[in-house]
Amino acid sequence: MIHKPIFFFLTMFLFIGNCVTGEPQYKEQLIFDPVQESHGHVHASCIVECPNGDLLAVWYENGPVRDDYFYKGPNRDKSDDVRIGGARRLNGADAWSTPFVMSDTYGVSDNNPCMVIDREERLWLFHPTLTCVPDHAWGSSILNFKISSDYQKSGPPRWDRESILIIRPNGLDEEIQKRIETLRQRAAGDERALERIQSRLDRLSDPFARRFGWMPRAHPLILSNGTLLLPVSNENFSYPAMVMTSDGGETWITSRVVPGGGATQPTVVELPDKSLIAFFRSGEKRIKRSESHDGGMTWSEITLTDLPHPGAGIEALLLRNGHLLMIYNDKEDDPRDSLAVSISEDQGKTWKWTRHVAKVPNERFDYPSIIQAKDGTLHATWSYNTKAIQYAHFNEEWIQAGE
Numbered sequence: 001m002i003h004k005p006i007f008f009f010l011t012m013f014l015f016i017g018n019c020v021t022g023e024p025q026y027k028e029q030l031i032f033d034p035v036q037e038s039h040g041h042v043h044a045s046c047i048v049e050c051p052n053g054d055l056l057a058v059w060y061e062n063g064p065v066r067d068d069y070f071y072k073g074p075n076r077d078k079s080d081d082v083r084i085g086g087a088r089r090l091n092g093a094d095a096w097s098t099p100f101v102m103s104d105t106y107g108v109s110d111n112n113p114c115m116v117i118d119r120e121e122r123l124w125l126f127h128p129t130l131t132c133v134p135d136h137a138w139g140s141s142i143l144n145f146k147i148s149s150d151y152q153k154s155g156p157p158r159w160d161r162e163s164i165l166i167i168r169p170n171g172l173d174e175e176i177q178k179r180i181e182t183l184r185q186r187a188a189g190d191e192r193a194l195e196r197i198q199s200r201l202d203r204l205s206d207p208f209a210r211r212f213g214w215m216p217r218a219h220p221l222i223l224s225n226g227t228l229l230l231p232v233s234n235e236n237f238s239y240p241a242m243v244m245t246s247d248g249g250e251t252w253i254t255s256r257v258v259p260g261g262g263a264t265q266p267t268v269v270e271l272p273d274k275s276l277i278a279f280f281r282s283g284e285k286r287i288k289r290s291e292s293h294d295g296g297m298t299w300s301e302i303t304l305t306d307l308p309h310p311g312a313g314i315e316a317l318l319l320r321n322g323h324l325l326m327i328y329n330d331k332e333d334d335p336r337d338s339l340a341v342s343i344s345e346d347q348g349k350t351w352k353w354t355r356h357v358a359k360v361p362n363e364r365f366d367y368p369s370i371i372q373a374k375d376g377t378l379h380a381t382w383s384y385n386t387k388a389i390q391y392a393h394f395n396e397e398w399i400q401a402g403e
Contacts, residue, residue, distance in 0.1 A: 022395075022397050023397060024394075024395065024397045024398035024400075024401040025377075025393075025394060025395050025397070025398055026392065026393075026394040026398045027392065027393045027394070028357070028390060028391060028392040028393070029095070029096075029390075029391055030384060030388045030389070030390055030391070031057060031087050031096045031099070031381070031388065031389045031390075031391050032087065032096065032098075032099055032388060032389075033388070034384075034387040034388040037098075037099070038387075039061035039062065039085060039099065039387075039388075040061055040062025040063075040076055041060075041061065041062050041076040041077045041082075041386050042059055042060075042061045042085075042383065042384075042386055042387055042388055042389060043059060043060055043061075043077055043367060043383045043386050044059055044060055044111065044112045044113065044217070044313065044367045044383065045057055045058065045059040045367065045369050045381040045382065045383065045389045046058050046059075046113055046114045046115050046218075046219065046369045046381070047115075047369050047370075047371055047379055047380070047381045047391075048115045048116065048117055048123070048219075048371060049117075049371055049373050049374065049379065050117065050123075050151065050152050051117070051121050051152065052091055052152045053091030053092070053374075054088055054089065054090055054091050054152060055088065055089040055379060055391075056086065056087075056088055056115065056123070056151070057086060057087055057088075057089075057096070057369075057381050057389060057391065058084055058085065058086040058102050058113040058114075058115060058125065059084070059085055059086070059113065059381075059383075059389050060077070060082050060083065060084055060085070060110060060111045060112065060113060060127075061082070061083060061084075061085040062076055062079065062081055062082060062083075063081040063082070063083045063101075063104060064081070077109075077111065077386075078109055078111075078130060078133050078134055078137040078138075079109060079133060079134060080107055080108055080109055080133050080134065081109075082109040082110055082111060082130075082133075083101055083103065083104035083105075083110050084101070084102040084103040084104065084110050084113045084125070084127055085099050085100070085101060085102060086099065086100055086101075086102040086156060087099045087100070087389075088154065088155075089391075090154075096391070097154065097155075100155055100156045101156065102125060102156050102157070103125065103127060103144070103146065105129050105144075108129050108130055108131055108133060109129065109130040109133045109137075110127050110128075110129050110130075110144075111127060111128055111129075111130060111138075111141070111215075112127060112128055112215055112216060112217055113125060113126065113127040114126050114127070114216045114217065114218060114219055114220060114230075114369075115219070115220075116219055116220040116221070116222060116228065118222055118226075118228060118248075119222060119226050120149075120248075121149070122147050122148065122149050122160075122248075123147070123148045123149075123151045123157055124145060124146070124147055124220065124228070124249075125145065125146045125147075125148075125157075126143065126144065126145045126165075126216050126220065126230060127143075127144055127216075128141035128142065128143050128144070128214070128215045128216070129141060129142055129143075129144055131212070138213060138215060138235035139209065139212065139213040139235045139236045140212055140213070141212060141213055141214065141215055141235065142164055142166065142212060143164065143165040143166070143167065143214055143215070143216070143232070144162070144163070144164055144165070145162075145163055145164075145165055145249060146159045146161065146162045146163075147159065147160050147161045147162075147248070147249065148160055161249070163249065165243065165252060166211055167211065167214045167232065167241070167243055167252075167254055168211070168254055169210055169211075169234065169239075169241060169254065169257060170241065170254045170255060170256045170257065171256040171257050172210060172234070172237065172239060172241075172257050173204060175239060175257050175259055175260075175261060176200065176204055176237060176239070176261070178259075179260075179261050180197055180200060180201060183197050184197055200237075203236060203237070204237075209236040209237070210234075210236075212236070213234045213235040213236040213237075214232045214233070214234050214235075214241075214243075215232060215233060215234075215235055215264075215265075216230055216231060216232050217231070217233075217264075217265035217266075217267070217281075217313055217367075218231060218265065218266065218267035218268075218313075218314070218315045218316075218369070219267070219315070219369065219371070221268050221269070221270060223270055223295070223296075224270060224274060225246075225295075226246065227244050227245070227246045227295070228244065228245050228246075228249075229242050229243075229244045229268060229276075229296050230242065230243045230244070231265075231266035231267060231268050231278065232266070233263065233264040233265055233266060233280075234257075235264070237261065238261055238262050238263065238264055239257040239258065239261050239263075240257065240258045240263050240264060240265075240266040240278070240280060241254055241255050241256070241257045241258065242254070242255040242266075242268070242278075242292075242296040242297075243255075244296060253297075255292075255296050255297045255298065255299065256297065256298050256299065258278065258280075258290050258299040258302060259290075259299065259300075259301050259302065260290075260301050260302035261302075262282060262283070262284070262288075262302070263280035263281065263282050263288045263290075263302055264280060264281050264282075265280065265281040265313060265314070266278045266279065266280050267279050267280075267314055267315045267316045268296070268316070269316050269317065269318040269324065270318065271318065271347060272322065274295070275291060275292065275293045276291065276292040276293075276295070276296050277289065277290075277291055277316070277324075277347065277348060278290045278291070278292070278299065279305070279314060279316045279326070279348075280302065280314075281309070281311060281312065281313060281314060282304075282309065282311065283311045284304060284309075285308060285309060285310070285332040285333075286304040286305055286306070286307060286308065286309050287304075287305045287307040287309045287314060287326070287328060288302045288303065288304060288305065289302065289303050289304075289305050289348065290302050290303070305348065306350075306351070307326060307328060307330070307342065307351065308330055308331055308332045309328065309329065309332065310329050310331055310332055310333050310334050310336060312328070312329045312336050312366045312367065313366055313367035313368065314326065314327065314328040314329075314368070315327050315328075315368055315369055315370050316348075317370050317371070317372060319343075319372055319396065320372060320376065321396075322345075323343050323344065323345055323396070324343070324344040324345075324347055324348050325341060325342070325343050325344075325370065325378075325396075325399075326341070326342045326343075326344075326348075326351070327339070327340070327341045327357070327368040327370045327380060327382075328340060328342070328368070329365075329366055330342075330354065330356075335362055335363070335364060336364050336365060336366040337358075337359065337360055337361055337362055337363050337364060337365065338356060338358070338359045338365075339356065339357050339358040339359070339365040339366065339368060339382060340354050340355065340356050340357070340359075341354070341355055341356075341357055341370075341380075341399050342354040342399075343396065343399055343400070353399050353400045353402070354399075355398065355399045355401070355402060355403055356403065357380065357382075357392055357394075358382070358390065363385055364383065364384075364385045364386060365382050365383065365384060365385075365390065366382060366383050367382060367383045368380055368381065368382040369381050369382070376395070376396075377393060377394065377395045378393070378394055378395060378396065379391070379392070379393055380392045380393075380394075
């Protein structure tokens with residue numbers, strides 16, 4: 001009989017060894033059991049690997065019910081008790097820690113967190129706070145960021161700095177005017193369509209709509225020159241942009257908005273030639289794409305890829321061997337009951353391999369996050385029926401092996 005601790009370490013040794021030798025490997029587990037430990041509406045996770053080998057995951061969740069202000073409506077992800085939760089998986093451990101609170105702004109809703117570790121090994125946490133819930137949700141958000149150099153121990157990080165980031169959009173008015181002119185030509189004689197167009201013009205005149213509503217989703221990206229690039233999009237106008245800092249968050253610059261509109265929640269990769277590719281959530285049943293050749297300051301017109309898409313969260317990742325990976329819901333319509341990982345050898349023009357990490361009819365698996373660890377393996381998290389966060393550890397060989 002093999003004792004459980006000995007069996008676990010033997011299993012992990014074989015798993016790590018097999019990953020090195022290129023044999024397909026896949027393991028998964030829930031970060032916490034929602035039956036034993038409910039966190040309400042749980043969604044939009046992000047995962048990072050710490051320099052010491054720990055894994056850190058965050059998401060948003062409902063806090064404890066507080067009768068003095070708790071919103072009891074149907075949209076619990078926008079209620080005023082929503083906070084940022086997190087958990088840690090210690091290097092070499094076989095389970096995640098008991099979840100803890102990463103950030104909680106009293107009386108409002110904290111959502112869509114994302115993290116990155118910069119070249120100085122500081123942890124950054126970004127998340128929007130919805131200031132006007134429950135009456136107004138995503139469009140009322142302001143962006144928060146926190147920085148920690150003390151996060152590689154049990155429990156939540158100790159924050160060195162906390163601040164808000166109010167984004168000044170670059171080129172938004174010009175792009176919206178172009179889009180409205182196009183829509184106006186298409187809507188000639190359609191009074192209802194013209195009313196909708198006028199409503200957009202009215203919103204453009206509202207300075208709060210321009211400066212509020214900017215939200216992240218996927219990982220920030222540390223560029224090859226050390227710049228931190230945060231992909232964001234505006235929920236009031238559905239235009240993406242990139243916000244960048246090269247001095248630890250003291251000053252920020254904003255790219256021109258990505259032309260074309262109708263896209264949100266960008267995820268960005270940097271290619272070996274320093275050019276950037278951004279992919280976007282859209283409502284057109286295909287993932288959208290744009291490119292930048294000046295460090296993210298300007299972007300090409302948005303085009304549609306061949307990847308099916310139900311209008312859900314996605315994440316792209318450039319692997320160290322040059323392959324491009326996408327994790328996404330590979331279907332055109334809801335329910336989001338199929339979550340796939342695809343790999344491209346030609347920078348996303350074609351996708352040679354696809355394998356599913358979750359596929360169960362009428363269940364829900366979405367808003368994925370993925371990283372490549374120092375050992376070359378892949379760690380991913382995603383929402384599990386919006387009740388828990390699923391975690392998986394696998395390698396590229398497992399994807400290429402097919403189903």
